Amino acid sequence: METTVKQTTKISFLIASLFAGLACGGNVHAASVQDGQQQTATAEQYPAWNAGTVYTAGSRVTFNGSVFEAKWWTQNEQPTGTEGNSWKLLGSLQPPVATFYEGIDYTGYGVGLPVGSYTKADLLARGIKDNDLSSLKVTNGYVALLFDAETPIAGSGRIMYATSDRANFFADNFNDVPSSIRIVKKSDAGTGTAPAGFHGTVGSPTRINLSWAKAPGDEIYVVEQLVNGSYQEVQSTLINQSYAILNNLTPGTAYTFRVSAINGNGKTLATAPITLTTWAASNTGGWDHFRAPNIVVTDKAVGSAGSQLVNRVMPNLSKLIADQMLDINRVIYFNENDQINLFTDISFELDPDGYPGWKSGEPPVINMGMSAAHLVNFYNGNGQSDAALVNEVIGVIAHEGTHGYQYTPRNASANNEGSAFVEGLADYVRIELGLHPAAVRRPGALYNAGYSETGFFIKWLTDTKDPNFARKLNASARDMQNWSWDAALRQILGQGLSVLWAEYQASI
Structure with missing residues (x-):
């Protein structure tokens, strides 16, 4: 409209x-x-x-x-x-x-x-x-x-x-x-409780990522930086964005930040300050300084056929997960200096059964896992191929890992648009990396169906309209206060959803 x-x-x-x-x-x-x-x-x-x-x-x-x-x-x-x-x-x-x-x-x-x-x-x-x-x-x-x-x-x-x-x-x-x-x-003296869980990570030579816990009733969070002995506001963010990304910083420099909230009672007390030092300057501007999160793997299916299969075919599962994190970022971000939604730790579980793959939690620690029973069924259904099993495991990791790194659209619950973005971008990463061989494009599908249906739409837009479309789409979820597919497409490509979806469907 x-x-x-x-x-x-x-x-x-x-x-x-x-x-x-x-x-x-x-x-x-x-x-x-x-x-x-x-x-x-x-x-x-x-x-x-x-x-x-x-x-x-x-x-x-x-x-x-x-x-x-x-x-x-x-x-x-x-x-x-x-x-x-x-x-x-x-x-x-x-x-x-x-x-x-x-x-x-x-x-x-x-x-x-x-x-x-x-x-x-x-x-x-x-x-x-x-x-x-x-x-x-x-x-x-x-x-x-x-x-x-x-x-x-x-x-x-x-x-x-x-x-x-x-x-x-x-x-x-x-x-x-x-x-x-x-x-x-914003300058009213703070009296309420300061935001909890305030912490930060260094994302690149020029970027620091900050995050904190959301609290009921908070409407805005205000990030302040210590400059020449006094605190100055550097960013404000809405309640449904409990993080801040500070860019264009000086390499190899220490920065001190604190955060407070604004709610119906005014401004809260500020958190205790934290100090972080950016990395030294990168020589290439590529991915030289990218650091995978710390990964802890817990086998909750010890002794099962799935556990034995994983340990035999992929004895160093934590390294496999770490290697995949860089591949994910290369697909949805431009380089290490981009505003990456970083996290520091992954707690990975191999479960006896349940969902094929899952992700929960927010930075700095996210939780991921997959089903040992699913892997056994997949292995037996694909000719007991070790190579196919590894591809499936990496594919699930790519999908769930994307959920950790991608941005989540704000105020996009109508028509399943937000969910379609989240699951569609994750499946796009899997498709783009060649890790989703069973997925196929289908005529008559819906743009907001999510998963591979939306993932193939994103791939088509990236392949035919703008080679950086997927990266820009992820950034639009970070930058737009009220996200929708139509608004994001108009901002990135200058055309609306109905026109582009019809053209995509005609191409199948």
Whole structure:
């Protein structure tokens, strides 16, 4: 579906009643936007709302940081400004720090908002229509979080965040989407619990990878670097991305980092700092400094036919796994200086039965395994060929290992798109390395079927459209806040999903 861009002519949004108090020197602020220029007006301070007080039409009060005016006689009704409420919302007691616009490039109506949380009803009361925003401006030091849910709560739906001005929301796949908003100040003193499990690894002479544990309620994580004795923010990331990749660093240099979270209560305490030193400069810019994870193999099928088979045909399984890690990275990344989703350790299990292969866990340690029973069945079904067995084992390792290194698309659960990416890219790696001989292309398949169906689609796009397509596709999952196949294909190849899938199907 194509996105419609609103080109709205000049519209002024102004809460005129606030200007009545200009001479009184108060601090109520409203936003008036004309051609992208914001103005503010002030009004006198009004008494706080009291449940027992009788108010008549025109009475003004303050409540929850906003100014309200009574529409008619009222008592014991909290001001909300929503439809049917006895109170009309006039403005806020705090100055606006972010302005939200109807059109792209800061056009159309614009509404300034201060720090706070705004439900769909709150935004409607302030003149912001539902699913109607396309650009924003935000004051330095503040974060605007936009939600597709009616309530701005982490985990309730898709989220877009901005720490600087956005002329449009297309890159975030969020145009005309927001239904609720939260605005927070990043510099507020931290009081909550710091993120757990903070650690880092050196990925190349110019890159350091950091990660930590996610926590319920956290919306943004802020990474800070120690520079000349004080900490400076170097990256912000959403809750569903519990890692940060710092690039363009100086080879052979020590760096110190810490991380804190931002949630509904503000900014948490920062973690204890960690210091990491980048490697010395690479001579080739290729894969000279790539290091496979530490690998521990546990045989839980000791004594079984599958265990005996593996030990006979592949006596050094840990080295086989380590060698495969470099091959995976060569397929989905450009070189060792790319932003590789590194992990430090693999715990590998040979299970008595269960799934042919599996992966769990997150960096720095991931868990992988395969079924000894599956290997016996495969061996017997393929003429008891040792070579075929080795190829199958390496193929399973390639698939599950890709799950460890690949990026996971954010906010891509609709239509099985995220799962199709994850399993499809893993099977593409297996196909590309010649480790999936039984897989075949089938006409009439679905792009979001995952595994080899999606894997062959990725291979066709890489072979016919862009030799680096698979690498760019993996990077799109890292970079796009709200990922979809159509958005990723348009960004990488300039064509949408429906056109490319039809062309691929016609080629089979």
